[in-house]
Amino acid sequence: MAGARTRAPVVIVMNPRSGGGKMARYGLVPRAEGMGAQVWTTSVEEDAASLARNAVVEGAQVLGVAGGDGTVSAVAAVAADTGRPLVVVPSGTRNHFARDLGLDLRDPVRALDALVDGEPAQVDLGMLGSRVFINNVSFGVYADALLEPGYREDKPRAFAAVAPDYAKGRQWVEARVDTPWGTVEFPQVVLISNNPYHLATPRWLGRRFSLGTGQLGAIVLKRPAQAPPDLLRHLREELRQHKRGAGSAGDGGGAVIWSASHITLHGEGRHLDAGVDGEAVRLPLPVECGIQPGALRLLLPKDRPGTPPERAMRH
Structure with missing residues (x-):
């Protein structure tokens, strides 16, 4: 597991298998740790939801997630349930949720800027019974x-x-x-x-x-x-x-x-x-x-491509 498990205000859960290994290819772990976050990686023994819940127990005030939509969904459910803001790093294959948030899919490292000067936002969550x-x-x-x-x-x-x-x-x-x-x-x-x-x-x-x-x-x-x-x-x-x-x-x-x-x-x-x-x-x-x-609180980087209507208003 990347990062020592000490008490920290920001923990990012990363899935090393998502997107054909984007986490390693883009150097997300050292970049996140250089910005003061801890990185906990998923494994056979510990899935994304378990890691996120443990991070909250250990004192995390901000949760992050790097992976595909399945990983993002699991951590988003914990963030919403515990009232923590979420930073989404698009490092999966399709990244539909990150795309519709207006994040830069070509350079997932840019999403980490939200750890420094993130803009708060709130979005809806679909519910399938009790499942997000x-x-x-x-x-x-x-x-x-x-x-x-x-x-x-x-x-x-x-x-x-x-x-x-x-x-x-x-x-x-x-x-x-x-x-x-x-x-x-x-x-x-x-x-x-x-x-x-x-x-x-x-x-x-x-x-x-x-x-x-x-x-x-x-x-x-x-x-x-x-x-x-x-x-x-x-x-x-x-x-x-x-x-x-x-x-x-x-x-x-x-x-x-x-x-x-x-x-x-x-x-x-x-x-x-x-x-x-x-x-x-x-x-x-x-x-x-x-x-x-409005169930999910987010922190979004200020400099991001945006959704199509946002881009149309900018230019």
């Missing part, structure tokens, strides 16, 4: 792909293995979803996000311009013959066909899109496979999703 999610909960083709052996090493192969049954109408989500336009039985795909995704502009497809709306985003695909792995591009086509613009919500025939503070999936079975922030889980039915507005 920072990005989304997915059911259907994405969740099944996560369960495929070797998913992390070869994602296209994993999607190719599960997509045909969905595309041919032989596979679906064994549940029903209540929407403002009625109940959808056995949908092809269900995606519930911590704040709604932007879907109208191709360049910013799948971004969240705000993480503080206090609303979940919900997307349900109904049409059995059209459930390709590229969910968001499929949604853009649905929106184009039905002439729905940015921020609209409704039943477009193949896609149902809306925002709500609470979303429930019902079913006759006992469990449902899902992907939660990119991690495969099995959830008991019914599945209850909610949101905690």
Whole structure:
């Protein structure tokens, strides 16, 4: 474990396996320690959530996390539960949450500047029962792909293995979803996000311009013959066909899109496979999703790229 476990006001939990070893490649440990933080690294014996909780017990007043979205989600849950501000260092593969916070994904070291002169911010957290999610909960083709052996090493192969049954109408989500336009039985795909995704502009497809709306985003695909792995591009086509613009919500025939503070999936079975922030889980039915507005306190670096609307206002 990097860093001695002495009492310290700042502890950063780092996952050395995230992003193909970005922690080592960018020299995050010496940079963080040079700024006065302790670094505790995850291992087989100690996961990110356990390390974060131990850090709080040892007196940490600020928590940090360097890793992918799964690692960030685990530490964010502890930070929110204990009232500690969180510094996010994007050192995973996709870094969706860090991207939507406006952090610089090309240079994760820049996120450490928040330890010196961080700007406070508050964002919402999605809730899956008592479990936190920072990005989304997915059911259907994405969740099944996560369960495929070797998913992390070869994602296209994993999607190719599960997509045909969905595309041919032989596979679906064994549940029903209540929407403002009625109940959808056995949908092809269900995606519930911590704040709604932007879907109208191709360049910013799948971004969240705000993480503080206090609303979940919900997307349900109904049409059995059209459930390709590229969910968001499929949604853009649905929106184009039905002439729905940015921020609209409704039943477009193949896609149902809306925002709500609470979303429930019902079913006759006992469990449902899902992907939660990119991690495969099995959830008991019914599945209850909610949101905690402003539940997570953050420290963000002052000099950061920002989200697209922020950049547009700057220039």
